[in-house]
Amino acid sequence: MTPRLGRIPYLNTEPFFADDEVRANAVVEVPSRMIDLARLGAVDIAPLPVVAAFDHPAVFRPVGGLGIAAAGAARSVFLRSQVPIEDLSGSCIGVIDETATSVRLLKVLLQFRFDVGHTTFVGLDQPADAALLIGDKALLKSRNPHTHPYELDLAAEWHAWTGLPFVFAAWMAHRDVPPAAAAAAANYFSANLDANLADPTAIHRRRPDLGLSAQAVATYLQTFLYRFDDSAWAGLDHFQELDARLTAVERVA
Numbered sequence: 368m369t370p371r372l373g374r375i376p377y378l379n380t381e382p383f384f385a386d387d388e389v390r391a392n393a394v395v396e397v398p399s400r401m402i403d404l405a406r407l408g409a410v411d412i413a414p415l416p417v418v419a420a421f422d423h424p425a426v427f428r429p430v431g432g433l434g435i436a437a438a439g440a441a442r443s444v445f446l447r448s449q450v451p452i453e454d455l456s457g458s459c460i461g462v463i464d465e466t467a468t469s470v471r472l473l474k475v476l477l478q479f480r481f482d483v484g485h486t487t488f489v490g491l492d493q494p495a496d497a498a499l500l501i502g503d504k505a506l507l508k509s510r511n512p513h514t515h516p517y518e519l520d521l522a523a524e525w526h527a528w529t530g531l532p533f534v535f536a537a538w539m540a541h542r543d544v545p546p547a548a549a550a551a552a553a554n555y556f557s558a559n560l561d562a563n564l565a566d567p568t569a570i571h572r573r574r575p576d577l578g579l580s581a582q583a584v585a586t587y588l589q590t591f592l593y594r595f596d597d598s599a600w601a602g603l604d605h606f607q608e609l610d611a612r613l614t615a616v617e618r619v620a
Contacts, residue, residue, distance in 0.1 A: 369548070370411035370412045370540070370544050370548050370549070370552060371394060371409070371410045371411045371412075372389065372392075372393040372394070372410065372411070372412050372413065372552065373393060373394045373395075373396065373401050373404060373405060373410035373412065373413025373414065373415075374390065374393035374394065374395050374413075374414075375395075375396070375397065375398055375401060375413075375414050375502075375536070376395050376396075376397065376502075376503075377443075377502040377503050378443075378503055378506065378570075378574060378577060378579075378584065378587060378588070379435055379443065379502075379587070379588065379590075379591055380414055380435065380536075381563070381570045381573070381574065381588075382559060382560050382563040382564055382567070382570065382588060382593060383414070383433070383538075383556040383559055383560060383563075383593070384556075384559055385559050385562070385563075385569075386569060386573055389555065394409065394410045394413075397464075397465035397502075398415075398416045398465055398466060398467050398468065398501075398502075398536065399416070399464065399465055399466060399467045400465075401413050401414075401415060401416075402415055402416060402418075402419045402423075402467055405419065405426075405427065405539070405541060406419070406423060406426055408541060408543070410541075411540060411541050411543070411544045411548075412430055412538065412539070412540045412541070412544060412548075412549060412552050413538070413539065414434060414435065414536045414537070414538050414539075415427065415536060415537065415538075415539045416466075416467035416468035416535065416536055417434075417468050417534050417535065417536060417537055417603060417606070417607075418467050418468050418471055418610070419467070419539065420537070420539060421607055421610060421611075425542065426541065426542055427539040427540065427541065427542065428539060428540055428542065428549075429537055429538065429539055429540075430537075430538040430539060430540050430549050430552060430553050430556075431538060431549075431550075431552075431553030431554075431556065431557060432594060432595045433537070433538045433553060433556050433557065433560075433593060433594060433595070434534060434535070434536050434537035434538055434593070434595060435534070435535045435536040435537075435591055435592075435593065436532045436533060436534040436535065436591065436592040436593075436595060436599045436602070437522040437526070437532060437533055437535070437590060437591055437592065438526055438531075438532040438592060438598070438599075439522065439523055439526050439590075440520045440522060440523035440590070441520060441521070441522035441523070441533070441535070441590060441591070442506060442520065442587060442590055443501060443502055443503070443505045443506040443587075444469050444472075444500075444501045444505060444520065444521045444522055444535070445499070445500050445501075445505050445510070445518055445519065445520055445521070446460075446473060446497055446498070446499050446518070446519040446521065447497060447498050447500065447510050447515040447517070447518050447519075448496065448497035448498075448515055448516075448517040448518070448519070449496050449497065449514065449515055449516070449517070450496060450497075450517065451517055452477075452481050452483070452517060452519050453481045453482070453483065455477065455481075455483045455486055455496065455497060456483050456484035456485065456486070457484065457485060457486070458486050458487070458495075458496035458497060459486070459487045459488075459489055459493075459494065459495045459496050459497075460473075460486050460487070460488050460489070460495055460496065460497045460498070460499060461488075461489055461490060461491040461492075461493060461495035461497070461498040461499065462488050462489070462490065462491065462498075462499045463491055463498075463499060463500050463501055463502075463504065463505075464490060464491070465501060465502060465504075466499065466501050468535050468536065469499065469501045469521060469535065470488070470499060471610055471613075472521050472525065472533065472606065473499055473521060474613055475606070475609045475610060475613055476519075476521065476524055476525065476528075478613055478616065479609060479612075479613075480524065480528050497515070497517075498515070503577060506577075506587065507577065507578075521533070522535075525602075525606075529602065529605060531598055531599075531601055531602035531605060532592055532598055532599045532602045533602055533606065534595065534599055534602055534603040534606070537595070537603075538552075538553070538556060540552075557594075560593050560594070563588075564588065564589075564593075567581070567584055567585045567588055568581055570584055570588070571584045571585075
């Protein structure tokens with residue numbers, strides 16, 4: 368079996384791929400919609416938002432302990448606000464429609480870190496007091512200090528609060544994928560990580576659309592943990608616990 372791979376079109380997933388047919392043939396979709404493709408079997412292995420495993424534990428299994436995590440600022444997952452974060456109770460927050468995990472991290476932080484009461488989440492095209500951006504759009508779009516003087520890097524806040532990395536996405540396989548095929552994919556991703564992180568110039572060449580310098584690309588990619596250690600798994604477990612607690616709170620409310 369040759370598994371169908373998914374690829375998130377963000378710079379921080381590029382280290383897993385080479386400039387080859389595997390990357391060219393991968394199914395490209397944003398995180399929120401990649402979950403549906405994987406759940407329905409349109410892709411077999413993909414870098415899924417970790418909440419996919421929370422919501423569908425019988426459908427997905429991790430591949431190779433690989434993914435996207437940050438032990439500190441992620442520099443591409445921001446809440447930008449017109450008011451101090453702790454004053455967002457009763458506010459309206461615009462959310463980019465690409466997010467699955469980051470919006471749930473935001474809800475956890477607002478509830479348990481900042482003690483923010485009820486908020487309403489809307490699309491980015493609607494009037495709001497704050498806005499959540501992720502991925503390349505967040506990386507490239509500078510904050511306007513006049514309209515949004517307050518900014519929260521969600522991963523940095525998580526790390527400051529818990530002392531643990533935050534895991535945004537993990538390579539996961541659909542339950543129907545044979546273990547040997549998943550292992551072969553993990554070997555492909557791991558080999559590319561070694562090559563691309565040692566010399567990210569190939570990634571810079573393949574993403575001229577971003578308009579970033581080679582040094583800026585290299586610096587950004589160094590932000591992330593791509594191979595999960597014990598602290599990353601602990602961070603993931605802690606987030607799952609808090610996400611479940613939040614769900615219980617919302618049901619009561």
